[in-house]
Amino acid sequence: MKLRRLLISGAAALAIALPGLAAAKEEMLHLVAPIADYKLYVAENTEKLVADTEAFVAAVKTGNVEKARALFAPTRISYERIEPIAELFSDLDVSIDARADDFEKAEKDPAFSGFHRIEHALWDANSTKGMEPYADKLLADVKDLHKRIDGLVFPPKVVIGGAAVLMEEVAATKISGEEDRYSHTDLWDFRGNFDGSKKIFDLVEPLVSKQDPAFVKKVADNFARVDATLDKYKTAKGYEPYDKLTDSDRTVLAAAVNTLAEDLSTLRGKLGVD
Amino acid sequence: MSDGRNGPGRRQVLLGLGAAGAAGLAGGVPAARAAQKAADAPRGHGETRERQPFLGEHQAGVTTPRPAAGMVAAFGVIAETPDDLERMFRTLTERIAFLMAGGPVPELDPGLPPLDSGILGPVVPPDNLTVTVSLGDSFFAARPWLAGLRPKHLQRMTAFPNDALRREACHGDLALQICANTPDTAIHALRDIVKTLPEFLVLRWKQEGTVPVVPARPDGETESARNFLGFRDGSANPDSNDAALMERLVWVTGDAGEPAWAVGGSYQAVRIIRNFVERWDRTPLREQEQIFGRKKASGAPMDGRKESDVPDYARDPEGKVTPLDAHIRLANPRTREFAEHLILRRPFNYSNGVTKSGQLDQGLLFIAYQADLAAGFIAVQSLLNGEPLEEYIQPVGGGYFFVLPGVRGAGDYLGRTLVEASRGSALS
Numbered sequence: 001m002k003l004r005r006l007l008i009s010g011a012a013a014l015a016i017a018l019p020g021l022a023a024a025k026e027e028m029l030h031l032v033a034p035i036a037d038y039k040l041y042v043a044e045n046t047e048k049l050v051a052d053t054e055a056f057v058a059a060v061k062t063g064n065v066e067k068a069r070a071l072f073a074p075t076r077i078s079y080e081r082i083e084p085i086a087e088l089f090s091d092l093d094v095s096i097d098a099r100a101d102d103f104e105k106a107e108k109d110p111a112f113s114g115f116h117r118i119e120h121a122l123w124d125a126n127s128t129k130g131m132e133p134y135a136d137k138l139l140a141d142v143k144d145l146h147k148r149i150d151g152l153v154f155p156p157k158v159v160i161g162g163a164a165v166l167m168e169e170v171a172a173t174k175i176s177g178e179e180d181r182y183s184h185t186d187l188w189d190f191r192g193n194f195d196g197s198k199k200i201f202d203l204v205e206p207l208v209s210k211q212d213p214a215f216v217k218k219v220a221d222n223f224a225r226v227d228a229t230l231d232k233y234k235t236a237k238g239y240e241p242y243d244k245l246t247d248s249d250r251t252v253l254a255a256a257v258n259t260l261a262e263d264l265s266t267l268r269g270k271l272g273v274d
Numbered sequence: 275m276s277d278g279r280n281g282p283g284r285r286q287v288l289l290g291l292g293a294a295g296a297a298g299l300a301g302g303v304p305a306a307r308a309a310q311k312a313a314d315a316p317r318g319h320g321e322t323r324e325r326q327p328f329l330g331e332h333q334a335g336v337t338t339p340r341p342a343a344g345m346v347a348a349f350g351v352i353a354e355t356p357d358d359l360e361r362m363f364r365t366l367t368e369r370i371a372f373l374m375a376g377g378p379v380p381e382l383d384p385g386l387p388p389l390d391s392g393i394l395g396p397v398v399p400p401d402n403l404t405v406t407v408s409l410g411d412s413f414f415a416a417r418p419w420l421a422g423l424r425p426k427h428l429q430r431m432t433a434f435p436n437d438a439l440r441r442e443a444c445h446g447d448l449a450l451q452i453c454a455n456t457p458d459t460a461i462h463a464l465r466d467i468v469k470t471l472p473e474f475l476v477l478r479w480k481q482e483g484t485v486p487v488v489p490a491r492p493d494g495e496t497e498s499a500r501n502f503l504g505f506r507d508g509s510a511n512p513d514s515n516d517a518a519l520m521e522r523l524v525w526v527t528g529d530a531g532e533p534a535w536a537v538g539g540s541y542q543a544v545r546i547i548r549n550f551v552e553r554w555d556r557t558p559l560r561e562q563e564q565i566f567g568r569k570k571a572s573g574a575p576m577d578g579r580k581e582s583d584v585p586d587y588a589r590d591p592e593g594k595v596t597p598l599d600a601h602i603r604l605a606n607p608r609t610r611e612f613a614e615h616l617i618l619r620r621p622f623n624y625s626n627g628v629t630k631s632g633q634l635d636q637g638l639l640f641i642a643y644q645a646d647l648a649a650g651f652i653a654v655q656s657l658l659n660g661e662p663l664e665e666y667i668q669p670v671g672g673g674y675f676f677v678l679p680g681v682r683g684a685g686d687y688l689g690r691t692l693v694e695a696s697r698g699s700a701l702s
Contacts, residue, residue: 222473248416251350251476258472269386 031156031271034203038159039149041199042085045078046146052078053142057135060118060128069122073185073238076115079142080192081199083169084162089148096141099179114138116182123182156273163200166193167261175254177242187239190253191230198223201264208270215270219263222256229253321455325400328374330680331538332525333688335404335451336643337514337618340499342487343457344622346544346639347464347480348446348673351413352473356696362474363689366407367681369470370688373463376400391465393458401459405467406451407688408542408675413447423695425526425536425676427647431543434655436664443479443546443671451542451641457482479671481546483622483639497581498573502549502623502636503666505566506573509581510606512616523650524618524643535691538679543617543651545640546624546671552633554666565662567600575602584608601663605654617642617650637667647674 052075059068079086079097087093094102096114103109107120117134121127128135170193173179180186201219209216229252233240245253268274326334353359376398379390390398414424433439450467452460460482468477485499498508512519526532526539554562563570573581576596577589587608590596596603606612619642626635644650651674678689 247350252352254350254476255352255473258476262469262472265387269383272385274385 028156028272030207031160031204031273034207035154035156035159037203038200039152039154042082042154043146043149045082046142046149049075049078049142050139050146053139057139060122060131060135063128065122065126065128068118068128069183070237072115072119072122072183073180073188076185077188077192077195079115080189081196083193083196084158084165085149085152085154086145087165088152088158089145092141092145092148096138096145099181114141116180119180119182156271157268159200160204160268160271160273163197163267164261164264166197167257167264169193171254171257171261175250175257177245180242184241184243185239186242187230187233187245190226191239194223194226194230197260197264201267204267204271208267212270215263215266219260222260222263225256226253226260229256322399322401322459324402324455325376326374326402326404328371328681329683331682332540332680333404333406333677334374334680335406335453336524336540336620336677337520338404338453339514340485340620340622341402341404341453341455343455343460343482343484344451344453344620344639344641345457345460345464345480345482346449346451346641346672348410348449348478349475350478351447351475353417356419356693358474359689359696360687360693362471363693364687365471365474366467367687369467370405370407370463371681373398373405373466374400374403376403391462391469393465394462398462399459401455403452403454403459403463405463406453406542406677408449408451408677410446410449410673410675412445416447420692420696423533423535423692425532425539425541427541428676429647429674431672431674434669435659436667437669440670443481445673446478446675448475449542449544449673449675451544457484481624481639481671483624485622495580495582501621501638502551502625503554503562503566504570505562505568506581507621507638508619509568509573510602511619514618520618522645523616524645526645530645533695535695536676536679537691540643540645540677541647541650542675542677543640543642543644543647544672544675545669546637547640548635548637548668548670550633550666550668551636557666564597565601565666567596567602576600597662599661601658601661604657604661614646614649615653617644617654640672643677 052071056068056071056075059071083093083097086096094114097116098112098114099116100106100109100112100120103112106112107124112120113134115138118128118131118138121129121131170190174186174189174193177184177186179189201223205216229249230239232249233244326338328334351362353362378397379388379392381396382389394401409428411424411428411430414420414428415430430445431439450464452463454460454463464480467475488497488499491497498506498511501507512523514520514524521527524540526536526541528534528537530537557565559570563576567585568575568581572579574583575585577583577585585596585603585608587596587603592598593600593603598604606616619640621641622639624637624639629635642651679691681688681690
């Protein structure tokens with residue numbers, strides 16, 4: 001039932017997002033199904049984000065530092081998967097995921113909130129002291145995000161472009177390990193960003209595979225290279241800390257990420273999405 | 275009808291825009307449509323059409339006269355097999371050949387990202403561009419299938435006593451020295467290569483620099499450009515137009531005991547040398563000249579009249595005229611035996627910004643070429659250890675690299691001899 005509802009609202013949303021759909025190019029119609037599928041993917045992730053954040057916030061509020069630390073990275077991963085869409089709500093993205101350097105007074109800035117505010121307390125101060133209001137706000141924000149997704153029109157430009165945007169994110173500000181600078185759980189975030197980008201690529205792959213099989217193979221090979229590299233750092237509970245990443249593996253990841261960003265930046269053009 | 279096209283409309287004045295605002299709106303629109311004479315670019319003299327040949331026994335950018343802008347960019351390389359390496363080198367060759375020749379950029383569907391950054395316009399001018407490709411020690415160290423092929427003097431740069439090397443500005447698997455008449459052309463080339471080869475090259479660090487254009491003198495005397503300490507730099511450089519001399523000093527030849535693939539290449543020493551310019555500018559002129567061993571205004575040696583005069587140290591054995599520890603006397607004692615240590619310098623001045631202490635971060639992007647790294651830069655720098663100039667300078671980055679032989683003709687590519695040698699050794 002739920003799937004059906006989402007599919008219908010996805011298609012309707014697309015119709016609204018594409019002015020003059022009746023006269024639109026045939027390939028635009030091909031995008032209806034992938035975008036509806038993508039909306040479902042986003043909704044599943046925000047649902048999981050809400051559930052995981054509830055547990056994380058509970059640990060923070062009861063002062064259970066150890067448990068909160070353990071839940072931090074796995075909670076974030078569903079947010080990292082859908083970052084291009086989350087960024088459509090810039091107010092929420094700032095309060096959920098901003099970094100200290102986005103604020104004039106950095107960690108001491110009262111406006112610094114969200115995951116990284118709590119991360120700073122958990123790892124730098126080894127405490128949850130004073131985090132209750134931030135925890136409450138974080139939970140309220142992710143619930144708000146989940147609620148807004150349902151009524152959201154998914155612009156094809158954002159969805160198709162999102163595959164490259166996620167790679168740009170990693171290339172520009174994550175590969176250096178600056179995202180999770182207190183917990184060093186960056187490899188989890190990488191995993192989420194790659195999952196999210198790959199999901200978009202997989203959904204539209206049938207639409208480009210005939211016209212450009214070499215492109216599809218190259219992108220798939222680079223995703224596979226990323227998987228193989230990240231898998232080396234898998235542990236029973238998730239991923240090794242960022243500082244375990246060797247220079248040569250970081251180079252391999254950086255090259256794959258930049259190549260994916262370069263190649264996926266042509267996806268909109270290949271699909272005629274302006 | 276009072277709302278005339280050229281006057282402030284009554285309504286706009288009433289709305290509080292005032293005369294100036296109304297003029298901007300009413301008068302500005304028609305004016306914007308009139309053809310405007312673009313006049314905000316510095317005027318050149320056709321230098322953008324200057325072109326360096328790409329093909330040759332040696333790469334361009336070594337004995338090529340220095341243009342005004344230079345850069346060194348160092349990369350990590352991802353290439354696991356000889357086939358990967360060949361693909362990388364062929365793409366690099368194709369890009370450099372195009373960038374150095376210049377020409378129109380192919381246009382794509384505007385729904386796609388353009389092929390070129392566009393910062394030089396739709397037709398790329400050659401602008402005297404050279405892109406010189408070299409390999410670092412780590413490139414060979416990380417690839418067992420290149421065993422036995424490392425140039426024999428290539429090594430990881432180690433710190434000299436006065437160095438304070440910053441990890442993030444040192445070494446690299448591959449380096450590009452990019453030079454052109456204008457910095458924009460060098461930056462354009464770098465962006466093209468970064469965009470075209472992301473699967474092979476990961477940028478590690480770069481340093482840009484410039485060198486002032488020195489006008490020709492009416493008396494035919496040629497003068498060297500000044501560094502950021504205000505001294506002429508390069509006065510005693512060997513003549514890069516002398517092919518026989520370059521063959522002896524700069525290029526690796528068949529009898530050098532180097533791997534055969536390396537013949538036609540050269541060793542490149544890159545050093546990012548910070549200059550403490552505030553302190554230098556507070557040093558008495560006489561002391562500055564004693565430290566360098568040259569007169570600041572003319573560039574002449576202490577016992578000479580003009581820059582090209584050769585100092586006669588034999589007549590000054592106690593260093594009364596030119597101190598024994600003066601920079602130029604240590605770096606080149608002008609003895610017959612020293613000839614084997616001569617290196618070809620090709621430096622650029624850099625200005626990076628401001629340090630945490632509020633001092634200027636300026637210095638020299640030192641680049642030197644030689645046929646034998648040990649006898650060349652390493653030997654010369656060892657002579658300079660402890661020189662009085664050290665109080666005013668500090669090397670913070672750079673690395674040692676080996677410049678690949680040139681691309682000899684159509685079908686050839688940069689690094690071909692190395693790729694073929696690696697296949698040979700894999701088979702044996």
